[in-house]
Amino acid sequence: MTAESSSSKRDPSSDGVTLRRLLADPELGLTLTCPGEPGALDRPISWVHPAEIADIAMWSEPGEVLLTTGTNFPTEPMDAADDHALLVAARKAVGLPARFTDEREAYRQWCDCYVSQLVQAGVLAIGFGVGVKHPSAPAALLDAAARGGLPMFDVPLRIPFLAVVKTVSKAIADRHDETMRRSLLMQRQMLKSASGEDPLHGVISTMARLLGGWAAYVDADGTVVDISNRTFGKQAQDWAMRLAAKAAQSQANPALTTVFGVQNGHSCCACVVRDPSASSGGSVGGSMAGSGAAIGGRGGVLTGIMVASAPRNARTDVQLRSLTMAAADVLSVVVPRLQSSGRRIGRLRTAMFAAFADGQGETLLPMAGELWHAVPRPPLRLICVDGDDVVDRLYEVMDSGGIIPESGAAVFGVYDRRLWLIVGDDDASEVLGALCMRDDCDCGSVICPSWRALKDGFASAVQDMYRIRLNGEGREFADISAHELIHAELAVAYASELLAPLRRLPRQESDTLMATIRELFAVSFNVGAAAKALGVHRHTVENRLSKIERVLGLDLRQEASRVRLWIACSFLRG
Template sequence: MVVAPTLRTVVRRLPLKLGVLTGQDALDRPVRWVAVSELEDPTPFLEGGELVLTTGMRLGADNAGPYVDRLVGKGVTGLGFGVGLGHEVIPAGLVEAAARAGLPLIEVPRDTPFVAIGKVVSDLIAAEQYDEIRRAFATQGRLTRAALRPEGPRAVIDGLARELGGWAVLLDEAGAVRHAAGKGATGIAGLRPELERLRRPAGGGTPASLALSTPGEHVIVQPIGARRVRGFFAVGLDRPFSPVAHTVINAAGSLLTLTIEHGREHLAAERRVRSAALRLLLAGQVRAGQETLELLGGGLPDGPLVVLAVGGDQEAVLEAAGEEFAADAEERVVVVVAADRAEEAAAALREHGPVGIGSPVGPDELRTGLDQADRALAAARRVAGRVMRFADLAGQGLLSLLDPEVAGAFSAALLAPLREYGSRADLLESLRAYLACNGHWDAAAQRLGVHRHTLRYRMRRVAELLGRDLDDPAARAELWVALAMTE
């Protein structure tokens, strides 16, 4: 909203030669326009805030008081009375009524045309409009320069709050606050239902902005993103937004979209380069991989390296990796760190997904390190701790490397004929004892407390039901795993 000139500014214009008779304490009221009227009741044609000019053709001693009361009730800024035409001097009754009501009463001399006053006010309003537009362009320029800084989106939010004299908040896609500037942003949590409306507008289409108003606060929320919503920003003031403020906010929205989309494109390109460098390193082309990473302003750490394979949300993992070398590869993120930082890095990444940690390797052995990390990651997906080190896998035993669900299904299918055979459990227990004694009949029979001929009969029946040669080491290994999964 344009700041209108005050009545004090108007009366101080020397060429107008205006005199103030009453209401000197109210001269700082804004003059939003000049209205000339000789009506006894001009208020139906007024909006409030006008400087009303009259020669008093219809005013007399009996109606001066009601006339002033009507003007005051409408909220006019002041009354200008032209002398030398209908009245040589301003009627005393009008002066008294204006003084009593606190209404500024301005004497307009005979040689000052009303149109001159209107022109002065119009020029002052135009000057204010031009100045406000100029300030708006200057503000947009400052916000544009802020968007070009490394912390672009946050700098835009800081500048927006400062320029408008309110608060501004940057929100992610879920409505969580990423950055806030200014004081008074107390109602952000209550905006989340409204954010859902912006995220999924009724009938599809492009999301629009949202405006909320209370007696003490006015808020505008806009989505950020070109092809889809990638976040939101909200701006709040303790007064209604002016047209120029709307222009500045719309410009900020465009800048935020550009910076975030450009940042995402830059980040995506950087990730592609990192992935290419990782492929070179894994292929043993260490020099070429290192040179590629140097183009990004980084490289592999010095000394022994440890490869981490991390599952879960790749975006979150890459962000959590920070300055470490990290690249998304297939369905996991590969992170390469100095050996002495492996545990610290794993602790930071485990919040975002299971982590597999390889053993220390040299730069030319990263393929081996990744294979180890992948094996550890497979085990980490099955344990509550979510972190597994390749060096610890040997102590977990062979069964720790198997997927419990897959191994359980394999066991159930393989041993089903034995369970279904006359509902007798002795075949399963006899097979378990036979394998535990490595095929020695006497030792196995003694463990079961049966004659060895009885055990031989049972093993022949097992071989028939399963279709397996119990003298075959591979068949024995499969049966041992299947029985171990039933314990």
């Protein structure tokens, strides 16, 4: 029997007081005015929360029923003296613009946003106290509740809210011991899973087991870092981005740090994971950068989003929300520690490769087991990987177990702005094959008979990488132009700076001296040949050469000065 089929046969009352049971109490005389979505009346109530503030969503928790008389709500006809001011305040409280032109449309927008935020906060229903200010619940509010699937009911004037609270409180108390035991057990299991060797995966797998569904952690770049079932990777990304988008639209309303919904018969919940120790003043990078201020603005910087899903039923809806938020709290401690540990390990790996390049790595090999899962045995293959914006990304892939040979024996790290990988020569074809399948990087390799031989292998691996790149273009090293050997952007800046004094001279004089420089380079600085080509006397060229040296501060009798001037002239623009 599946989880869904078994839950469908469960008596909803066994999970505590539900809206249906509350509405059926003859002593309260409550009247249902909006039934909400299917199954909404059979969800267990965690508490009843009387409140009159307009931004109550931020103070609400999953499973609560909100009771309000609408004291701070404008009347729907908007004919009271303070209605306009109340509508402005109510709109601002839910993150809507204060200014509007159409009162009716502005009222409808506010109702939609008010209900939407309550739904996202996990509120089960609104109990509206009629006869205090409003003779009945505003029609726009009822329409918004219907669209949002949120039940509403009227509380008659003769029934104080306290009576409703006591009824629910008594029903909850009847199941208090069992609920506490179950809650503490789940929290204990969650915390225990975070203390294992792989705390992130431990939390994710425990979460999925407790829910009977799946769970995932998505980082700020939108990458699924860990998931209990890879089949739902795309769905996890979608829910994470949905939370990011909702938070951005809410203009940093902290109530929308959690989003809840239903997809394919399963309830889904996403909750922000923050680093509470980090300042939120900086920007948040990655795919969620546009929402960074909204979802990372309070309580620390966004590190990622916890996403979970479970078969939908009355009991698991509340449990799903509570567990997702609890898991997010645990990960807010776990993830920053893992990131800090990862950065520290990355620096140690870089230091290790620097030692390999200096021929000192063999003495550090005993500590390699603390930095990598397994260390390969000679003969070794040293692999160099390079490419625009790919080094850090590939490092993370390898750190997660990707591209690493099936044997698991691999040493890798970032050194000198390149990614380096050392594997056994028997595993080299597997790794190089995976790298060659990518079109965003270049790689080269060299066989090293021992760890000590790595010192000479670094330059050879880089040479092999360039050789492979040139061969792909149908060229060899001999075909490389001098310009390709120079960093073009730096050379352009250098040319502009070196020749600036010469170009500040009167235009005709500057052009004449530049023409003389080019002609001198054309004839290998033979003054006589340059004079003949320019059609001037030899002494004229000598005088021009002296002025060029004086203006530029160069001694062109020295080969180094001539090379510098040649580079500047070759890359001069304008």
